[in-house]
Amino acid sequence: MAGYQEQGYVYLENFFSETEIEAIEKILRKFHEKWLEDNVAYYEKGLLNSHSLTSGNYLNQEEKTALFQFISQDKLQAILKTVFPKTPIFLNTQLFFDPKNSEQKNYWHRDIQYTGMSVEEQKTAIQNQNVVHFRIPMKKESGIELVPKTHREWDLLEEFEVRNSLNGAVPSDNLKRGKVIGLNRGDVLVFSANMIHRGIYGQDRFSLDVLFCDDIPQMRNFIDRNNYPSKEILENLNNTELFEL
Numbered sequence: 001m002a003g004y005q006e007q008g009y010v011y012l013e014n015f016f017s018e019t020e021i022e023a024i025e026k027i028l029r030k031f032h033e034k035w036l037e038d039n040v041a042y043y044e045k046g047l048l049n050s051h052s053l054t055s056g057n058y059l060n061q062e063e064k065t066a067l068f069q070f071i072s073q074d075k076l077q078a079i080l081k082t083v084f085p086k087t088p089i090f091l092n093t094q095l096f097f098d099p100k101n102s103e104q105k106n107y108w109h110r111d112i113q114y115t116g117m118s119v120e121e122q123k124t125a126i127q128n129q130n131v132v133h134f135r136i137p138m139k140k141e142s143g144i145e146l147v148p149k150t151h152r153e154w155d156l157l158e159e160f161e162v163r164n165s166l167n168g169a170v171p172s173d174n175l176k177r178g179k180v181i182g183l184n185r186g187d188v189l190v191f192s193a194n195m196i197h198r199g200i201y202g203q204d205r206f207s208l209d210v211l212f213c214d215d216i217p218q219m220r221n222f223i224d225r226n227n228y229p230s231k232e233i234l235e236n237l238n239n240t241e242l243f244e245l
C-alpha cells in the first residue's frame with residue numbers, strides 16, 4: 001500500500017460503500033447499547049472504548065457472521081497483503097466513542113508501551129513486530145493524530161517525555177510532529193499500533209477498529225480464542241487463514 005511501509009499509515013477515502021457500512025452499523029450500535037448497560041460505571045469513570053465484539057453474547061450468530069464477513073472481506077485482505085510481510089492473523093475488534101466528560105484529555109501512546117516490555121525491548125520490537133489498526137468510522141470524526149514514521153523510529157525526547165509523563169509533560173500535550181487525520185463515514189485509516197498516536201475526541205464519534213498482527217508466538221499470547229469465529233461461522237467466510245490459530 002503506497003506509503004504504509006515508509007509512513008506507518010495509509011488513509012483511504014471513500015473506501016467503503018454506504019451499503020457496506022450499513023451492513024455493520026446496526027450490529028455495532030446494538031453491541032454498544034448492550035455493552036453500555038453493563039458497563040455504565042466504567043463509562044462514567046472515563047472509559048472510551050469497548051473491545052471483543054465477536055465474543056460474548058451481545059451479538060447473535062448471524063450478527064457475528066456479518067461482522068466476520070466484513071473483517072475478512074477481500075478488499076481488506078488486499079491491504080493486509082501489502083502491509084504485513086507475511087499472512088497476518090486476526091487480533092481483535094474495538095469500538096471507540098467519546099468519553100462522557102467532554103473535558104477529558106486524550107493521551108499520546110504507542111500500544112506497545114502497555115505490554116510490560118522494557119524500553120530497550122520496545123525499541124527492538126517495533127523494528128520487527130507489527131500490530132495494525134483499521135479504523136472505520138461510522139460518522140465524521142476528528143480522527144487520529146499520529147507521528148509519521150514512528151512505527152519504526154524511536155521518539156524524540158519531547159515525544160518520549162509526553163507519552164510517559166516525564167519532566168512536567170503530560171500525555172495530552174501537543175507534539176510538534178503530530179499529524180491529524182480527520183475521517184468521514186466510508187473512509188478507513190490503516191495505521192501501525194507501534195506509532196506514537198492519540199485519538200481526537202468530539203463530534204460524538206463512533207468508530208470500529210479491527211486489529212491484525214503478525215502470526216508469531218509473541219503475538220499469539222495476546223489473542224483470545226473466544227474472539228475467533230466458530231466452525232459454523234468459518235464455513236461462511238473467505239480468507240479463513242486469518243483465523244488459523
Ligand SMILES: O=C(O)CCC(=O)C(=O)O
Binds near residue numbers: 133
Ligand atoms: O481513538 C482513540 O481514542 C485512541 C485510539 C488508539 O489509541 C488506538 O486505536 O490504539
